[in-house]
Amino acid sequence: MAQAFFGGVHPNDMKAATNEKAIEQLQAPAQVVIPMSMHFGAPCTPTVSKGDYVKLGQKIGEFKGLGAPIHASVSGTVAAVEPRPYSMGGKVMSVVIDNDFKDDLSEEVHAPADPDALSVEEMVEMVKQAGIVGMGGATFPTHTKISSGIGKVDTVIINGAECEPYITGDHRAMLERPAEIIGGCCYLAKMFGVSKVVIGVEDNKKNGIEALNKVIAEQKAPVVVESLRCRYPQGGEKQLCQAITGKQVPPGGLPANIGCAVFNINTTIAIYHAIKDGMPVVRKVVTVSGSGVVEPKNLECPIGTPVSLLFDACGGLKDETFKLIAGGPMMGMAQASADFPVAKGTGAVLAFAANENKVSEDPTCIRCGRCVEACPMHLEPLYLYLYVQKNRIEDLEAAHVMDCIECGACSYICPGRLHLTHSFKVGKQKVKEAAAKAKAAAEAAKAAEEAKKEA
Numbered sequence: 001m002a003q004a005f006f007g008g009v010h011p012n013d014m015k016a017a018t019n020e021k022a023i024e025q026l027q028a029p030a031q032v033v034i035p036m037s038m039h040f041g042a043p044c045t046p047t048v049s050k051g052d053y054v055k056l057g058q059k060i061g062e063f064k065g066l067g068a069p070i071h072a073s074v075s076g077t078v079a080a081v082e083p084r085p086y087s088m089g090g091k092v093m094s095v096v097i098d099n100d101f102k103d104d105l106s107e108e109v110h111a112p113a114d115p116d117a118l119s120v121e122e123m124v125e126m127v128k129q130a131g132i133v134g135m136g137g138a139t140f141p142t143h144t145k146i147s148s149g150i151g152k153v154d155t156v157i158i159n160g161a162e163c164e165p166y167i168t169g170d171h172r173a174m175l176e177r178p179a180e181i182i183g184g185c186c187y188l189a190k191m192f193g194v195s196k197v198v199i200g201v202e203d204n205k206k207n208g209i210e211a212l213n214k215v216i217a218e219q220k221a222p223v224v225v226e227s228l229r230c231r232y233p234q235g236g237e238k239q240l241c242q243a244i245t246g247k248q249v250p251p252g253g254l255p256a257n258i259g260c261a262v263f264n265i266n267t268t269i270a271i272y273h274a275i276k277d278g279m280p281v282v283r284k285v286v287t288v289s290g291s292g293v294v295e296p297k298n299l300e301c302p303i304g305t306p307v308s309l310l311f312d313a314c315g316g317l318k319d320e321t322f323k324l325i326a327g328g329p330m331m332g333m334a335q336a337s338a339d340f341p342v343a344k345g346t347g348a349v350l351a352f353a354a355n356e357n358k359v360s361e362d363p364t365c366i367r368c369g370r371c372v373e374a375c376p377m378h379l380e381p382l383y384l385y386l387y388v389q390k391n392r393i394e395d396l397e398a399a400h401v402m403d404c405i406e407c408g409a410c411s412y413i414c415p416g417r418l419h420l421t422h423s424f425k426v427g428k429q430k431v432k433e434a435a436a437k438a439k440a441a442a443e444a445a446k447a448a449e450e451a452k453k454e455a
Contacts, residue, residue: 005242007376008231009409011330013204014165017289017296023172024299026313028074028099032304034060035086036093038344039133040140041066046095052078057280058106059129060095068131068141072097073282073302075104087326087333087340094341097304111278120150120191123275130274131281131344136170136235136264137327139345142271145261146191153261156188157244160201160208160265161228161235164328167348169285170265172298174201174208177269178215184268185223187275192261196222200244202230232330233407237262239376251378251403284342288314292321292351301342307349308338320353330408360417371410371420377403381410381420388427393434401427 037043044061048054054072061070076099083091112118118126128143136159158181162170174181185197201209209225216223228234228243238249240262247258255262263271266285273279284303289296294315301310307326311317325332326340328348338349371381379400387396401424410420 004229005231005234005239005376006248006378007374007409008233008239009374009412010231011165011412013230014289014329015168015171015204018166018287018298019168019171021168021172021296021298023169023176023285024297024313026299026301026305026310028101028103028302029305029309030099031079032073032097032099032302033084033306033341034070034073034095034097034304035084035341035343036061036070036095037086037088038070038139038303039063039068039131040138041068043067043093044070046081046093048078048081048095050078050080054078054097055104055106057109057282059108059131059280066141066144068133068143069129069280070095071131071280071282072106073304074099075102076100085337085340087335087343087346089333109278109280111276115187115276118275120193123187123191126274126278127271130270130279132267132270132274133281133344134264135266135270135281135284135344135347137331137345137347138237142263142267145263146188149256149261150192152256152259153192154194154259155241155245155261156185156192156194156197157237157240157255157260157262158185158188158197158199158265158268159235159237159240159262160199160205160212161240162205162265163202163230163232163235164330164348165232166289166350167287167328168289169287169298169347171205171208173265173269173285174205175211178211179219180269180272181212181265182215182219182221182223183276184270184272186219186221187271188263188268189222194222196224198244199223199225200228200234200240201225202234203227204230233376233405233409236376236405236407238405251400281344284344284346286310286342286346287348288350289348290325290350290352291356292318292323292353294318303344304341306338307335307340307342310342310349311338311351317351318353321351322357323352325350325352330412331406358417359419363418364416365418366416368415370413370415374409374413376407376409377405379404381424384427385418385420385423388423388430391430393430396427397431397434401431404428
């Protein structure tokens with residue numbers, strides 16, 4: 001039975017503009033720009049060079065350590081391998097491909113003879129080679145989450161909460177691709193060795209719940225759909241675990257610490273296609289919405305498609321548009337322009353034109369404590385904000401700033417309009433830099449001590 005999680009807020013979901021819009025296939029662009037950093041971990045190393053011919057689904061980026069490979073989303077000629085702008089700010093090494101519009105499928109892509117006969121190890125390897133990551137935005141490599149959880153996880157949860165305002169791609173996938181979702185769930189059940197998989201869906205998507213339950217009944221699949229009361233940020237994996245199981249992930253811990261593993265709806269679909277068809281991640285469903293968009297839509301496009309083309313496919317932007325965001329309004333990042341490509345974790349691109357900017361020129365904390373009530377991680381945002389302003393790094397770390405999930409609930413609820421979430425991002429970076437500096441100093445001192453002994 002669904003439980004309550006601590007904190008959270010209930011913003012207007014703003015989904016009406018696209019929740020009844022079927023996913024449209026966007027015509028592939030003349031050129032794609034594929035970033036080599038679309039996962040949690042170090043960027044991939046390009047395995048192709050300018051002038052090379054690549055095929056659809058061919059591996060063009062290889063990873064070392066924690067990561068996932070990257071594949072060509074179209075066939076054509078590599079026009080450049082160079083740094084290009086991307087949604088996380090700055091530039092990242094990217095492979096630019098001139099599309100020949102032939103969609104020649106790579107020989108690397110081949111379906112297994114009998115997907116149901118595959119061993120767990122073979123399925124995990126196929127997920128790895130498909131370059132699947134958390135496609136809800138976290139982009140953690142899926143094969144690592146699976147392999148590290150086998151034998152430890154007893155509850156597999158599919159995240160269908162989609163609690164962030166405006167975004168409707170997962171909802172549409174439930175309505176249009178329920179068999180693929182359930183198929184992915186069945187593969188996950190086999191890999192983890194669990195008797196059932198639980199899909200958590202907020203109750204503002206009742207038709208999505210019905211579509212999933214219909215397929216489950218037809219296939220007699222080991223899947224259960226759990227209806228959840230709407231509350232943001234229920235889509236956070238720690239909050240979803242608590243909502244489904246009643247267990248809380250310990251501070252600094254992961255869902256695996258309480259026997260859970262959480263996967264996004266579109267990640268589950270990608271797992272289905274990787275194991276059944278051998279197809280890597282080369283396309284992404286993106287919600288294009290906001291008051292600045294002429295005709296909001298849900299679009300599916302090749303990874304590397306310039307976001308400007310998505311806006312064009314929606315009738316363009318209104319003249320009074322003042323802000324672009326990659327992601328949702330709560331956790332997304334503002335963009336200087338639409339000159340960045342769709343990546344594996346791009347769930348939405350939003351444009352705002354109405355009087356929606358609530359930023360205050362003189363943000364002032366009134367000590368109301370509402371941010372403390374709203375924080376789903378049991379943190380005290382008003383103190384964290386003070387520590388960041390005063391550069392009190394040790395206090396920041398002691399107050400568990402690294403546990404902040406940057407959900408934006410505190411910023412949303414703050415009547416003083418403090419830039420809380422932004423401050424915590426800065427604070428977390430300061431803690432990381434201080435830790436790196438301390439580590440370097442310790443290593444230098446150790447090296448000096450050893451040199452003294454040798455002398």
